[in-house]
Amino acid sequence: MLAYIEKIKEISRRLLQEGNVDMVIGFRRGTVPMMNEPCFVKTPEDVDNLVWDSNCGINLANYLTNRQEKIGIVAKGCDSRNIVTHIIENKIKRDQLVIIGVPCKGMIDRHKIQAMFETEIEHVTELDDKITIKGVGFEKTLEKKDVLQDNCALCIHRNPVIHDELVGDLVDEQKNIDRYKDIRNIETLSPEEKWRYFDNLLSACIRCYACRNACPLCYCPTCFVDESRPQWVGKSIDPIDIRTFHFLRAYHCAGRCTDCGSCERACPMGIKVRLFTKKLEKDCLELFDWEAGMTLEKRPPLDTYRPDDPDDFIK
């Protein structure tokens, strides 16, 4: 990690000094354990603020939407795929960007780790693949692989798919990963069981929209739930309105979601919102052999037509 940080600083400093970019978007050290804060750096002197560790789970592509500057951006595998998606969807231009690729071994799950302890965690340190957690009256060392965010544990694209700089050697991609076990389980439920399952899943939702706003795909100038003329969805915490929001949001991400996990990481209520987007990801993979954000050369399945598109559902 330290080597990564030095390299990120070195590259960023060079880019800013040479005037290749107006700003670098990365992370700075957070004020609480397991949190880093997305930030921008505009001068070579400020480059020392940049950090990298296993607490950089927020997807930085979210900060690129419609920006006009020339930007250096620190990007792990999923971020890079969302940058590709942003470019394809005309939210940023490729030539505005210098992508500082970070081969990634996964981010740790702050919710999961906090839930293991009864008092608030005070310090978290990281060395190689070990995470040491300290708080009042406890100290425990965990294997990083045991406390990864769910999406990172299942990740098969840890290396940036697009980059101009690299901060380290590419890492081995995880092989033989069963990405969709949970989704298959839900698929086997009867309609009534599914209804109850999702009722339960969403019962804690407070409609803060952290999932939507942490998502790089959710850049609509006005989200359908915020439309007031006409108003499509009620604004209270009525369960039908909450369900409508989550399902529609997921559909809007079909064929675009990279399973970066920002939504789940952001949720203050610990709701497994990825279950929605992953179902659509699975369908896109099975029906169209498509994984989002892997290449600038192909259009996504939902904005192209092929005569051999599957159409079994049409009668």
Place this chain on the structure above:
Amino acid sequence: MGIEPGRLHFSWISSAESTKFVDVVNDVTAGVKALGPNKTFLKTEAKVA
């Protein structure tokens, strides 16, 4: 999401296929009637405090 499969239909009908249109509409209505009223994905009055 928990809606019975028979409640949602997709069809591709050309403007020239009037008989197919009639058949599909009849099938869909019969199918939905057989299922009875939708009881789940239905908002009556907001369930709030």
Place this chain on the structure above:
Amino acid sequence: MMKVIIINKEEWTKGLERLYDSFRLFGPVKQDEFHNFRQLTKGELPDLKLLNTRLSAKSMVYPQSEKMFEFTLDENRDEHHILKEIRKDYSPQAVIGIRPCDARAFLLVKANFDTPENKDPYWIKSYESNTFIGYACNTPCPTCFCTTAGCGPFHEQGLDLLFVDAGDHYLLKILTQKGENLIIAAGWSSKEHSDDARQEMETLRRAAEEKITARISTDKLKDKKTTELFEALFWEEVAFACINCGTCTYVCPTCWCFDIQDETLGLSGIRMRNWDSCMYPLFTVHGSGHNPRSTKMQRVRQRFMHKLKYYVDKYGDGIQCVGCGRCIRHCPVNIDIRKVCDLMNNFEA
């Protein structure tokens, strides 16, 4: 002087069970990985093995979504198009295990809902139906900064009773007549108060306060020029990471903003209010489509200026924050009010 009584844990449980007859009881309950307040069913006990609830106790008085009126659009009926108030249950309710920060927060919020000029009947009636049984914090979190935010782990303002876990027994301090009445309903004897109990509680209070290391400075906020603070250059940097979700405002015990909505189904409808958030563009958008707070930076600035400057100036009662630390713990991108408060307090134009 207020009485401090000792209640052994067995008596405590029996007393709570007696309360179901005269109160609707609310308390922290663990759901999945965190606690929240909800009504306890008869015989159910509050789960007191908690640091604090995920959401504040705000919704005990001021629910996230609340019906206000009902109406009919059926012109065959005499009362058509007339808003009729919805009957609500304002019978006595008791909140067991509310933390002192959340209780003090109600007093800050009162400045908005209950003033000589304006009275919000929903908030006031609900507030007054409550008896608050505060649960003093022996183990404050590293993100708690209540002692420098006008509050504290054993703070008493806004509470009717304050209890603390003292190992094999609870110490209970009676703060108001409402509190006294609840003691009677619970069948706890208030005769057995003692100076020893008071001393023991004092010792625990001091120990808890010493554990709070996070601090903010607010002393200079009042003297800052609003316009200069408004135009400070640090807002762009503060706001950069913000994703404009409503987490901070919804978990906050002192955020009070709401939006009123009518919902109709056929010919009948209801008017309700829902928590709203200054983080959302829709919060300020005008009927014309113009939005005076159209950028993220403006919205972030509004939240902090409201809590740490406008409120300070308007009410003369300190900041609109009790230091519960929830916004710090749950912000998805680590925007930290302590840091922003220091920036504002130390700002020089």
